[in-house]
Amino acid sequence: MSVRRTMFSTILSFLIAALLLTSPADARQIRKDELRARQLEAAKKFNLPSRRAVTSGVKNITFSNPRASEFWVDGTKIPEVDFDIGPSWAGLMPISANKNETRKLFFWFFPPGPQGSLDDLLFWTNGGPGCSSLEGLLQENGPFTWSYGQAKPTVNQFSWTNISSVLWVEQPVGTGFSQGKPDIRNEDDLAAELVGFLQQFLEVFSELNTKKLYLSGESYAGTYVPYIANYIYEHPTALNLSLQGIWIADPSLSWDVVQEQIPAVDFVHKYEHVFALNQTIMTELDAIAARCNYAGYMDKFVTYPPKGRLPLPGKSTFADPGCDVWDMIFDAALNVNPAFNIYRIFDTFPILWDVLGFPGSFEQVQLSPIYFDRPDVKQAIHVPDVPWTECSNIDVFPHGDGSLPSALSVLPNVIEKSKRSVIVHGLADFILIAEGTRIVLQNMTWGGLQGFQTPIANDSFIVDGVGALGNTHTERGLTYFEVQLSGHMVPQFSPRAAFQTMEYLMGFRSNP
Ligand SMILES: *[C@@H]1O[C@H](CO)[C@@H](O)[C@H](O)[C@H]1NC(C)=O
Numbered sequence: 001m002s003v004r005r006t007m008f009s010t011i012l013s014f015l016i017a018a019l020l021l022t023s024p025a026d027a028r029q030i031r032k033d034e035l036r037a038r039q040l041e042a043a044k045k046f047n048l049p050s051r052r053a054v055t056s057g058v059k060n061i062t063f064s065n066p067r068a069s070e071f072w073v074d075g076t077k078i079p080e081v082d083f084d085i086g087p088s089w090a091g092l093m094p095i096s097a098n099k100n101e102t103r104k105l106f107f108w109f110f111p112p113g114p115q116g117s118l119d120d121l122l123f124w125t126n127g128g129p130g131c132s133s134l135e136g137l138l139q140e141n142g143p144f145t146w147s148y149g150q151a152k153p154t155v156n157q158f159s160w161t162n163i164s165s166v167l168w169v170e171q172p173v174g175t176g177f178s179q180g181k182p183d184i185r186n187e188d189d190l191a192a193e194l195v196g197f198l199q200q201f202l203e204v205f206s207e208l209n210t211k212k213l214y215l216s217g218e219s220y221a222g223t224y225v226p227y228i229a230n231y232i233y234e235h236p237t238a239l240n241l242s243l244q245g246i247w248i249a250d251p252s253l254s255w256d257v258v259q260e261q262i263p264a265v266d267f268v269h270k271y272e273h274v275f276a277l278n279q280t281i282m283t284e285l286d287a288i289a290a291r292c293n294y295a296g297y298m299d300k301f302v303t304y305p306p307k308g309r310l311p312l313p314g315k316s317t318f319a320d321p322g323c324d325v326w327d328m329i330f331d332a333a334l335n336v337n338p339a340f341n342i343y344r345i346f347d348t349f350p351i352l353w354d355v356l357g358f359p360g361s362f363e364q365v366q367l368s369p370i371y372f373d374r375p376d377v378k379q380a381i382h383v384p385d386v387p388w389t390e391c392s393n394i395d396v397f398p399h400g401d402g403s404l405p406s407a408l409s410v411l412p413n414v415i416e417k418s419k420r421s422v423i424v425h426g427l428a429d430f431i432l433i434a435e436g437t438r439i440v441l442q443n444m445t446w447g448g449l450q451g452f453q454t455p456i457a458n459d460s461f462i463v464d465g466v467g468a469l470g471n472t473h474t475e476r477g478l479t480y481f482e483v484q485l486s487g488h489m490v491p492q493f494s495p496r497a498a499f500q501t502m503e504y505l506m507g508f509r510s511n512p
Pocket residue numbers: 048049050051052053054055056057113114157158159162499
């Protein structure tokens with residue numbers, strides 16, 4: 001749209017401007033070519049290739065076990081993808097060597113790009129529980145990307161395969177294409193299942209033995225990943241791999257009251273023009289926050305260093321009666337913004353189309369089929385034509401997850417045994433709130449001390465070529481990042497920032 005003005009009004013505004021010695025309003029009009037130049041300049045910053053940028057191709061990786069060829073995926077024959085994604089290996093792998101084993105996990109393995117490392121193996125899982133890691137592959141950190149609103153898949157400039165070999169696994173049993181009846185009771189069972197799978201995987205892909213292993217994931221994987229890492233550290237001969245560290249984004253680490261309720265009303269105030277809730281409900285929320293001991297909690301208890309153990313605000317680890325502000329806010333937000341997305345609060349109407357059918361707070365299939373539910377896609381990646389949904393309709397823990405949250409159990413041990421551990425949090429995530437993660441960290445003891453001893457400095461996360469894009473802090477082997485503007489799925493919403501944090505975890509950069 002362009003702005004038309006009459007010659008008269010233009011001259012008049014020049015005269016008025018000259019008289020007032022200010023710039024004329026017309027100076028705001030921008031020529032198309034100037035606009036284009038500015039757009040290209042801005043885009044360059046976010047697509048700036050790192051030292052890993054090269055033309056194309058992958059590292060020459062071959063597997064001598066003839067069974068590996070059963071899993072080989074032809075990178076030129078991926079439905080709807082009009083470029084070669086390179087060689088990869090995918091299919092179902094049992095979780096034990098028992099002949100009668102019925103439980104199998106689906107994996108998709110990619111070798112590193114030309115500048116990537118052959119010494120490492122990076123494992124990725126999504127959360128849920130019961131959500132598929134193919135979401136991560138297709139919309140977050142894989143070599144080709146088909147995100148919300150995209151008409152077709154594109155090359156992911158920030159694929160983690162630029163850094164290393166990557167193994168995406170749908171786990172536990174009951175998730176995605178995985179087969180068998182879910183029977184795990186807790187996170188140790190889940191870890192044993194995954195380690196069993198990895199043993200079988202390394203039998204076939206034995207060239208990956210002895211690699212340095214990194215475990216990563218997001219959301220409920222904040223529970224999975226520390227427990228899997230802990231299991232591997234506690235069973236040092238189970239795998240012929242050398243675990244180095246973990247990376248978890250917007251992780252589920254502790255009680256809901258801590259990661260959702262305490263910080264929720266402060267969060268709405270911080271983004272009050274995004275939420276746009278009316279004064280009546282805001283006043284009510286403030287009153288509840290005060291009555292339920294949420295108001296002022298951060299100032300009082302989240303100090304650097306902490307003054308002692310941090311208390312729960314009430315009796316419940318979820319929310320005391322009448323204190324569930326998180327759900328009140330979610331309902332009120334949907335009232336004014338039907339497209340309100342708990343995973344990224346900035347979304348407004350209309351809701352974008354999503355090839356995986358899950359573009360926001362709710363599942364929504366606007367055009368079928370879902371990508372991984374297409375017979376041709378299933379055929380390309382060696383799975384039978386069974387239904388696929390992004391998040392499972394069955395309980396992958398049939399009787400619930402009997403484990404304690406990771407920050408209250410295994411996470412300190414994992415940080416102490418790892419070279420580096422990274423926790424990332426998008427600041428525009430409402431399902432898990434960054435300030436809640438700060439509470440969790442200040443209440444956790446690792447490396448002999450409780451919490452961070454010095455404050456997290458503002459604007460301390462400097463993304464290459466971009467500048468300050470959030471905050472970061474490192475103490476005793478743990479690095480915490482907060483990413484401005486990013487929602488829950490950080491590699492999807494802020495791929496460049498996520499890439500840099502992964503390079504840091506794996507030791508390919510010395511500073512966060
Ligand atoms: C990743 O690799 C691709 C292809 O090799 C390249 O185009 C891209 O710039 C690389 N990205 C980064 C961040 O280095």
